[in-house]
Amino acid sequence: MVRLQYQLELSYTVADPGADFFFYIHPAETAQQHVASENLTVSQPDANWEIQLTDGMVQRCLRLAARPGPLTLRYESTIDIAHHLVDPAQIPEVPVARLPLDVLQYIYPSRYCQSDRLSKFAMDQFGYLPQGYTRAKAICEWVQQNVTFRSNTSSGTTAAVDTLLERVGVCRDFAHLMIALCRAINLPARFVSGTDYGADPSLGPPDFHAYVEVYMGDRWYLFDPSNTAIPMGMMRLATGRDAADVAFATIFGPVMSAPPRIHVEAIEDPERGWSLPVHTPFALSTG
Amino acid sequence: MVRLQYQLELSYTVADPGADFFFYIHPAETAQQHVASENLTVSQPDANWEIQLTDGMVQRCLRLAARPGPLTLRYESTIDIAHHLVDPAQIPEVPVARLPLDVLQYIYPSRYCQSDRLSKFAMDQFGYLPQGYTRAKAICEWVQQNVTFRSNTSSGTTAAVDTLLERVGVCRDFAHLMIALCRAINLPARFVSGTDYGADPSLGPPDFHAYVEVYMGDRWYLFDPSNTAIPMGMMRLATGRDAADVAFATIFGPVMSAPPRIHVEAIEDPERGWSLPVHTPFALSTG
Amino acid sequence: MVRLQYQLELSYTVADPGADFFFYIHPAETAQQHVASENLTVSQPDANWEIQLTDGMVQRCLRLAARPGPLTLRYESTIDIAHHLVDPAQIPEVPVARLPLDVLQYIYPSRYCQSDRLSKFAMDQFGYLPQGYTRAKAICEWVQQNVTFRSNTSSGTTAAVDTLLERVGVCRDFAHLMIALCRAINLPARFVSGTDYGADPSLGPPDFHAYVEVYMGDRWYLFDPSNTAIPMGMMRLATGRDAADVAFATIFGPVMSAPPRIHVEAIEDPERGWSLPVHTPFALSTG
Amino acid sequence: MVRLQYQLELSYTVADPGADFFFYIHPAETAQQHVASENLTVSQPDANWEIQLTDGMVQRCLRLAARPGPLTLRYESTIDIAHHLVDPAQIPEVPVARLPLDVLQYIYPSRYCQSDRLSKFAMDQFGYLPQGYTRAKAICEWVQQNVTFRSNTSSGTTAAVDTLLERVGVCRDFAHLMIALCRAINLPARFVSGTDYGADPSLGPPDFHAYVEVYMGDRWYLFDPSNTAIPMGMMRLATGRDAADVAFATIFGPVMSAPPRIHVEAIEDPERGWSLPVHTPFALSTG
Structure with a gap:
């Protein structure tokens, strides 16, 4: 605990x-x-x-x-x-047909996560990976490896498509891009507003943090695509479709x-x- | 009735x-x-x-x-x-501070209604009109007058900012633009999927329809920004933040x-x- | 000949x-x-x-x-x-400082080739490859492999950033994306309007074609990023910054x-x- | 003089x-x-x-x-x-068919002036005004009146469509929007990099300036859509399709x-x- x-x-x-x-x-x-x-x-x-x-x-x-x-x-x-701690190998994806109705909205595009525009890219890149937790993890790591964290590179109108193009941003941008890529392959994903326990002080003073939860098995699992904090120490304030819903x-x-x-x-x-x-x-x- | x-x-x-x-x-x-x-x-x-x-x-x-x-x-x-029929003069806007929490999400931007990008334009154009039903009506009429209805001019990725630029679209585009403009001045607005009673046959066979509801007073009022149907005959199927939520x-x-x-x-x-x-x-x- | x-x-x-x-x-x-x-x-x-x-x-x-x-x-x-036929290994890139002034414009962004938005992506992906013809070839092949040719998937407003996101298009879109990626690493690249000798009949009847020329050594070399024709049979009609300049x-x-x-x-x-x-x-x- | x-x-x-x-x-x-x-x-x-x-x-x-x-x-x-000083009433527009070929490129869209996306809006707003200098002037004044000057509201990727949506920017943004609107109705317009004689000191220290030239009659006429300087004192450094060409x-x-x-x-x-x-x-x- x-x-x-x-x-x-x-x-x-x-x-x-x-x-x-x-x-x-x-x-x-x-x-x-x-x-x-x-x-x-x-x-x-x-x-x-x-x-x-x-x-x-x-x-x-x-x-x-x-x-x-x-x-x-x-x-x-x-x-x-x-925390609910689970062996990743035991976590299956849920076919769309069996998604709870209140989870369904999280496969639809939203203001900052225009998954509809990324469907072919996401399908090419991640569509043929084995289904399950490791696929969500692969998306998370792809975002970590392909986007660079840099302060003041994005604004309140920056969305996932911008970050996929420009490959630079802050935690909120990493989260939006991961969410959009998950939704594009029908993995429900939502935005979490929380705190950044364990963040590298070189990135600035302690701050609010943005990360991601993906619905698999029967619950929401936590991912930190900007890889700037220690997930076990991240405290959830609120979740939503994207940053538009849950600004602090x-x-x-x-x-x-x-x-x-x-x-x-x-x-x-x-x-x-x-x-x-x-x-x-x-x-x-x-x- | x-x-x-x-x-x-x-x-x-x-x-x-x-x-x-x-x-x-x-x-x-x-x-x-x-x-x-x-x-x-x-x-x-x-x-x-x-x-x-x-x-x-x-x-x-x-x-x-x-x-x-x-x-x-x-x-x-x-x-x-x-229908609940009300004299427009009797319908006040609701200050943000008094909006019910489940209505609040409808002042936030969504995939197809990027109200955050239109705030200055909307404020200049509609911000100083007297508050109330007539202001929502003014937005509806502005959209009617400034956008031209033309089939096959938009696609599944067309959003309010595109329609504001290109000034052409179908009922869904009119609805998205009106919604974005309302939200940009903090008027809660949602997308309605319904049917197009009374539509001009020259626009095509009877079809599903997209229109708008704006929250004022203590309820949602109906607007038809594409002005292609008779609102009293429009039947509501579903409402959502925008077309992403309530495709038929x-x-x-x-x-x-x-x-x-x-x-x-x-x-x-x-x-x-x-x-x-x-x-x-x-x-x-x-x- | x-x-x-x-x-x-x-x-x-x-x-x-x-x-x-x-x-x-x-x-x-x-x-x-x-x-x-x-x-x-x-x-x-x-x-x-x-x-x-x-x-x-x-x-x-x-x-x-x-x-x-x-x-x-x-x-x-x-x-x-x-054709001027050259061993690719003999073709160097030209440092920006030595580019002829009339070539310089082809490293700047244009309507359909927004290279300014792709600089980090292009630098990460291609910036560290050995300079020379093979680097331009690597960009050409990356576009071939990551974009799918499909008729009627783009419009007159589709630009390189859209194609990089959506990964689908026609020859003009492949050309714009390759051009934008070249310019993003300071390789001068221009749009060519020509004909599609050798194109697969399954893609449609013979047609105008869009392809790319990249300036290296002391001249412009030809690339066919959509890989739909035989470059040796492609006839040049006109060149420009992008399709805006040289529509047939x-x-x-x-x-x-x-x-x-x-x-x-x-x-x-x-x-x-x-x-x-x-x-x-x-x-x-x-x- | x-x-x-x-x-x-x-x-x-x-x-x-x-x-x-x-x-x-x-x-x-x-x-x-x-x-x-x-x-x-x-x-x-x-x-x-x-x-x-x-x-x-x-x-x-x-x-x-x-x-x-x-x-x-x-x-x-x-x-x-x-200066060549002319009575505005004497300046006709030039039909596209009679435009010199080296002027023609200035009716095509460019990186920051996506006139192709604004054609319906520009035609509705300015298409039916009497042709001539006063029409260009009307576009200039529309931009002045509908966009607000505010420092640090735009970036190197901001283009005319963004400024038309967001209605705020600096001199470069005003210039791009005016140019895009002119081209959208087939008026050749180009970007000028110069200096801002007469600018209000409250906007900051003397600086480079961005303004517009429109081709009418047999020459290029000067417009200052941000209305921040005295045109007669503006000194031309370079002209181009837009800011991509002629950064200082x-x-x-x-x-x-x-x-x-x-x-x-x-x-x-x-x-x-x-x-x-x-x-x-x-x-x-x-x-």
Whole structure:
């Protein structure tokens, strides 16, 4: 089991006439990921906010209406993750005919994952590999090997087709490309917004992270196509079709933002079964 | 009230090793739209099929696994639509902060409605109009007036940005552009797959139709940006973020398709309150 | 030496108020390609036309102003091509610093060859190969192997980035992609409009053809990335940055076109040194 | 007549193994624009450089091969411009059939001016305006009014279709959009690289400028679609199909660049006929 301490500080300056925020900064509550304790502080005492459950009660969306002036959110929590660990060889793909209906949407193209345009390429490249977890893994590794991580090379309109052409991007772009390639061969894949435990400090301070889950067998398995973090230490905030759905902050109104300050630490305590996240050959799922 | 008779015949030739189909050909069952009777015949007696409810039990997805050979579906039904009719002047927009969470996704960009790229244009063009139903109507009319309907001018990858550039398309393209422009000013808008009652025969035989619903007040209102049908006679099959979600048929496998044969007729019977669909100044909603 | 007999018939129906045509249907006159005899017939006796030399007096542009009514052009000629044949191992690339100024434009991006977007991909894929003819050949073969020829899969707006994504197209698309990849590693490459001697009849009747020339050593060498014709039998009509420059017919006005009827035949006569075009391991240039 | 003093300093740090530069920093020598005196200093005494004439001997391309280390170019010159000033009402458009062949390329699409995709929009918007200078002017003003100038909103891959969608950009983007719209209605238009005399200091320090020339009557007329400078004081460096052709510096090799330092001053001396550039209702041409 993995125990994480997560601390977050978000700072904004809101101009007239105020602004509405939708945050996905709370860890999801899944069968495998549990919030042991948490605390949220909002600096504007009169700000109107509430938390709404989404996606089958698993995700938590914080809606907040702020008045003009400075706004700071401080959130900290303790999270336990008991990963579902499976031998990759035991994980089959699911024929389209047997996909649950709520999973089906994840084989369709979306704003940043235009899988419809990549079908021939993906079929040529991955269509004839043996089906199963290893095929999703092959797509993940292809993206890792063919795209270079470089800050400030993409923008809010950059999508999978751009990244496939230009072969450069940040974690979000790697995720979009892997998702698009999976969908193009009918593997359901979704975007995960989370945190980047174990990321190389040379890439910058700790940050939110974007990665991928692929539906195989009877659940969603985790992949990190940018290969910048340790999957076992990645904490899920929210999932969606792509980054359009699950930005950590969606803001309506005139706002200046400071970079988020994030700290995630893993607690090691063998007696209680808490071990540090490590790279593992097993397939990982948080439910 | 409107009573419609709807008949549909879909014909395919399925090659080895068979194919999986997802159909949205059943009318949705909403508070305003009711199926009085229906009958479905599938020509392959051993084909495996089932109907699953989606989108809050409102839509019906027919999943079908066909073996190789000819496949014909015949469906007919009688539908009653009791439109919610409202004076446009009474319909307010809903501030983002008060949008229901399940409506929120419809202000985000999607595969064919890249509203993120149109924000400045939409804001310049429509941002300063008085809020309310008339603003959505203004967007609808702008699309009608600035895009020309022409068959075979778009493909499965054509999206709203292409239509805004090239100013030509079919009903699906009109719908995508209107949706993208609405979302760009934070008006929730969704894609509707339905039928084209009242369409000009010069545009071709009766067909499936694509149109738009915009969320205002406390419900979804209907718009026909291609202006090719009579909204009061349009029957809703399914709604989604865009055409990627609600194709009338999504097919996995080697299949040749014949054009769909559709017939929709309105029944007039004043004694029972059934009148023919007409153009109306009222805002229409089917729930 | 190769001797070709070339016959062409183009048929149009011109509507009111007439139309202007620019044709590139005459073989270029280069150091290696010579027109022994030719004859042009224009069905409208009062049509106003002239032939202008372009591109250093090498190409011939036929400008024609037609009145409403049917218009037919018949052109036939006999062409001798004495290819410059070189051992590929002897052909060096030219450093950018030593490129002639009139060649330089062919390393810049153009409408259908957006080399600027492919620089990282091309550099990763081909940047580290040994310089010389074999590198251009490697690009040509990569395009052949990774793109599938299929009629009616592209349109007048399809460009290299689309073909790199979608991996399907016709000869023009193969040419654009190869050109873009060459330019992305600073190899000057240009688009050639010509004829498709030796094309597989299963691809359709004889037709105009699009292929590529790459500047190396001190001249332009010929490549056929769609691999559909026999390069030694391909006759050059015109060259340009991409298809935008050298369409065989550019038409201004309301015109209906019939498919071009083309016949190209090679004459074998060992005594006169005329042999049939064959595939050859030598590099070919027509000057 | 306008007399300008032009001073330029360009600074680079060249890394191993050196770099090749192509500069368009010398004023063009045209019938109307004359360089009275000039001086170029290159800081690397052993750098290999030469100036080549292009575009009918009118433009001057400075080719320079630099070794590793710092590189500074200082250029200063005195330029006399005797504009061709014409009453706009006297300037006709030229029918395509009568366009000179070397002008024809400027109605074809190019990398950043995809006029082929804008034909219907341009025809709807401008196709029915009276032909002549005022139609080009109408396009120029439409671009001014519908696009907002904002620094750092575009990149090296931004093209006219992006600017038409997103309605924001810098002078280069305004120029590309105006050019694309002109070509879409068969008005020949080209990209000019020059300097921004009279630009509002709030937009930044004096800089290179991008504007447009449209071919009408028997010459090229000047337009400033970003409306940021005084056309009479704009000095032409080079013209091309779009920015791909005439960057002020095209660099091959590992180089860090400082922002260019530019100073342009107009000399007033009524006795010698030198007056300050002003906005004028006349059409301007520099030949």
